[in-house]
Amino acid sequence: MNNQGQIKVKDLIKNTFFHSSGIFIGKILNFALKIVALKILGLDNLGIYILLNLVISYYSYFFLGLSYSLPRIVPALQAKKDFKTIDKNRSVINLFNLFMSIFLIVIFLLYILFFYENQSFGFTKISLVIVFFTAFFTQISTLINSHLKSIGEFTKKTVNSAWVRIFTPIFSMILIFLIGLNGYLLAGFLISAINSINLIIFCKRKDLNIFNIEFFEFGLLIENIKIGFSMLIGKRFSDILYTILITSIGANFSKLIVGEIGFLMSIFNSIAQLLGPFYLVVERRIYLLKELSKIKIRDFLNTSFGSSIGMATMIESFVLILIYIIPLYFSELNQSITLIPIIAIFFILKNTLKINDFYINTYNQLAKRNILAITTVGLYWLLIGKLFDATNIKMFLVAYMVCIFVYKILLHLFLIKFFQK
Secondary structure, three states: OOOOOOOOHHHHHHHHHHHHHHHHHHHHHHHHHHHHHHHHHHHHHHHHHHHHHHHHHHHHHOOOOHHHHHHHHHHHHHHOOOHHHHHHHHHHHHHHHHHHHHHHHHHHHHHHHHHOOOOOOOOOHHHHHHHHHHHHHHHHHHHHHHHHHHOOOHHHHHHHHHHHHHHHHHHHHHHHHHHOHHHHHHHHHHHHHHHHHHHHHHHHHOOOOOOOOOOOOHHHHHHHHHHHHHHHHHHHHHHHHHHHHHHHHHHHOOHHHHHHHHHHHHHHHHHHHHHHHHHHHHHHHHHHHHHOOOOOHHHHHHHHHHHHHHHHHHHHHHHHHHHHHHHHHOHHHHHHHHHHHHHHHHHHHHHHHHHHHHHHHHOOOHHHHHHHHHHHHHHHHHHHHHHOOOOOHHHHHHHHHHHHHHHHHHHHHHHHHHHHO
């Protein structure tokens, strides 16, 4: 195995091609999938699909972001040629993932056998089983991809990611036509299972030695959890808030409303991803300026303000288009038109948080960011539980928007104070 990973120019070009192609084609197909799902399944079934997929998110949170620590720890140990410590870290993380997977499977089986009530949440037992095992295989892929990323084995990771982005919407559209809602769920299961099995075979064939489970140390586990959990908050905090939002909407409103909100948010998310290349360049620039000791408070303010203006212009322009085309082509969403400006605002806030996170990660101010994030989650529960009208969907969305806004302001003030020092 090459301990230096793939660092040649031809490898970078090849990986970039697969990554960019997968993203571009995948976005087009995903946009088509959203429309097919809406038209064939209807808002009620779409709402059920969105609620069921929360299982995948919650399942991943139980692993505490542990796999995120691998790309942070392994390269530093590779530079020191400390391969024994690398193997120890791999073993600890693998064993924790194995234990948590078995634990969650046992809990799920107990629930299915003894506590599940048919139609209690509007979905069938087979639907729940499909989505649970989708989550299981998705987590396996996440762990293996982190191992591959940690050793610089990027080609397999990027190629598989590209194929997943392309084939998931294709399979989904075919199976939606044939089976309906369960077909939509089954497509995700098949893709995640095939992807994880393919990754396992690849790692075994290349003898990468990443499945080591011969060592365990509780102290080393805690060290990895500290890094992994901090990275989880940094990378997925807005997703965690979104998961909580959809959960609370599902508990208080109809599946139809969940379908409306989920569809609109997925459309806005597709548009927001168009600025992905911009954020990649900004992140790279921040890291380089930090190494050169040239970052000043003016740089942070200009970058933060500029990205906010760019995102706001793009999103608000799309709002005007969406308000015009919904009555013509998506009459199912006529009742949701008044929600679009609210969703647009917190998508602007949600995506511009990335700039703040880049600076937080660059200067390793993770602990303070985590405290602010956990406080924000508490604020959200307070708003929807005590202060806002729990029967008004607009109030749920406003509460979500307020929390993201408060979190962004607190991060902004913290970074200003940090740079002034």
